[in-house]
Amino acid sequence: MRNSLDQSVRRLSGTAWGTCRRSRVERCAWAGCAAVALGLALVSHLGPHRVWGVVAGSGYAVAALVTSPSYPRRAGRAVAVAGAVVLPLVGLVAAGERQLEVSVVERSGQLLLTTGSPYVSDPAAVADFNPYLPGMALFGVLPGDARWWSGGVFVAALAAAGLLRARLLACPLVALPLAVGGIDLPVVGLMCLGIVLAGRGRSSGAGLVLGVAAALKWTAWPALPVVLALTAVRQGRRHALRCAVVALGVVTVAVLPFALADPAGFCRNVIAFPLGLTSTTSPASSPLPGHLLATYVPGGTVIALTLLAASAVVIAVSVVARPPGTARGAGIRIAAGLGLAMTLLPATRFGYLVYPLVLGALALRPPSHRTPPLNFRERALA
Incomplete structure (x- = not known):
């Protein structure tokens, strides 16, 4: 009985550690995407690219903040899609850019x-x-x-x-x-x-x-x-x-x-x-x-x-x-x-x-x- 309990505890600990590690990796990935997007906004001479860089960079940054073991990773992914695709697309189409x-x-x-x-x-x-x-x-x-x-x-x-x-x-x-x-x-x-x-x-x-x-x-x-x-x-x-x-x-x-x-x-x-x-x-x-x-x-x-x-x-x-x-x-x-x-x-x-x-x-x-x-x-x- 005790061995079974110890195995369950170890399994849960391993699952929690794996979830935490994956969340950290994904958070770093969104932070890296934010740096890339904001860097593009600084160096690009194309107006639509600069707009995308600012909006998407903000979206990626929020996704990095949202991604944590306390929240499902899909929440951060949804924020990233909304910030990097939906918002800049709608804004650029509306502006004709x-x-x-x-x-x-x-x-x-x-x-x-x-x-x-x-x-x-x-x-x-x-x-x-x-x-x-x-x-x-x-x-x-x-x-x-x-x-x-x-x-x-x-x-x-x-x-x-x-x-x-x-x-x-x-x-x-x-x-x-x-x-x-x-x-x-x-x-x-x-x-x-x-x-x-x-x-x-x-x-x-x-x-x-x-x-x-x-x-x-x-x-x-x-x-x-x-x-x-x-x-x-x-x-x-x-x-x-x-x-x-x-x-x-x-x-x-x-x-x-x-x-x-x-x-x-x-x-x-x-x-x-x-x-x-x-x-x-x-x-x-x-x-x-x-x-x-x-x-x-x-x-x-x-x-x-x-x-x-x-x-x-x-x-x-x-x-x-x-x-x-x-x-x-x-x-x-x-x-x-x-x-x-x-x-x-x-x-x-x-x-x-x-x-x-x-x-x-x-x-x-x-x-x-x-x-x-x-x-x-x-x-x-x-």
């Missing part, structure tokens, strides 16, 4: 309605360029601020993928673009959903979702071969072919008519400009390796693009030699590939790191009981 990307998307939507194309044939200024694929213009066609629609697609995709977490939404790399207008969020959200659907054996659904993501921006395209490999491993080549046909069908319908209508304008906007191959400099200029090479090294643009191609080949070889058998494995490959790409692009910014962050969260997610077991017979035939 946004990143340039939101204006580009909304203008492309209006161009699509008035001219039949989301692109300016001969862009000159930075604001004239539309580096996104035609599907992105739909966010500019819909009524209201494009941030509501892009953020809504991101949140809905994460929820459908079982990845909607307060800590992920409140992370500065996610909360900042949600508030000021990051158009990469719906792309990476749909990529995660497509990977999860492929892991669940829903090849047609995965192809449809990834096709939509690939019609928004080039950055979704590396997910296609990895997901096809995952589908072939789990279900066989027939299902992989079905996934490919659906995805490529969606992309073809969404992109090809605009590419054929004005090939030169399409290439200037969505190929040359993102790669830094136009006379107009992209504002994406964070001091990551690709940008530093292109800026300070003779022939640096060619070197950066060569390294980018080499990293793509390495990831492709790894997928062929050892294809992923789970959604987590596919998420790791895509996160690694896009992480390398985002650091090596000549025109890049820190915000692009949201891709490896969100895909990494998918890869680190505990295995789901909904994932069907491997069909070893079909895997042998794949």
Whole structure:
């Protein structure tokens, strides 16, 4: 009896110690986020970023104060989401303040309605360029601020993928673009959903979702071969072919008519400009390796693009030699590939790191009981 009581006391003490330790870690994390947000407010020259930094920094600070063993950790997370996402988003939308990307998307939507194309044939200024694929213009066609629609697609995709977490939404790399207008969020959200659907054996659904993501921006395209490999491993080549046909069908319908209508304008906007191959400099200029090479090294643009191609080949070889058998494995490959790409692009910014962050969260997610077991017979035939 006494031994049983001692064991119960030790178990409760261990649980209490673990809870206290986790609360301290989370409190330090929110305090660190507050420092990052307030630091951004001090150094950024962009008005929306400064507003976000002040509001979000205050929200993170309150979340750090609220997070303690006396309160559930979800209370601090709710405060962090409210302070870093909801309040700055509502305030910035009401004030009409946004990143340039939101204006580009909304203008492309209006161009699509008035001219039949989301692109300016001969862009000159930075604001004239539309580096996104035609599907992105739909966010500019819909009524209201494009941030509501892009953020809504991101949140809905994460929820459908079982990845909607307060800590992920409140992370500065996610909360900042949600508030000021990051158009990469719906792309990476749909990529995660497509990977999860492929892991669940829903090849047609995965192809449809990834096709939509690939019609928004080039950055979704590396997910296609990895997901096809995952589908072939789990279900066989027939299902992989079905996934490919659906995805490529969606992309073809969404992109090809605009590419054929004005090939030169399409290439200037969505190929040359993102790669830094136009006379107009992209504002994406964070001091990551690709940008530093292109800026300070003779022939640096060619070197950066060569390294980018080499990293793509390495990831492709790894997928062929050892294809992923789970959604987590596919998420790791895509996160690694896009992480390398985002650091090596000549025109890049820190915000692009949201891709490896969100895909990494998918890869680190505990295995789901909904994932069907491997069909070893079909895997042998794949």
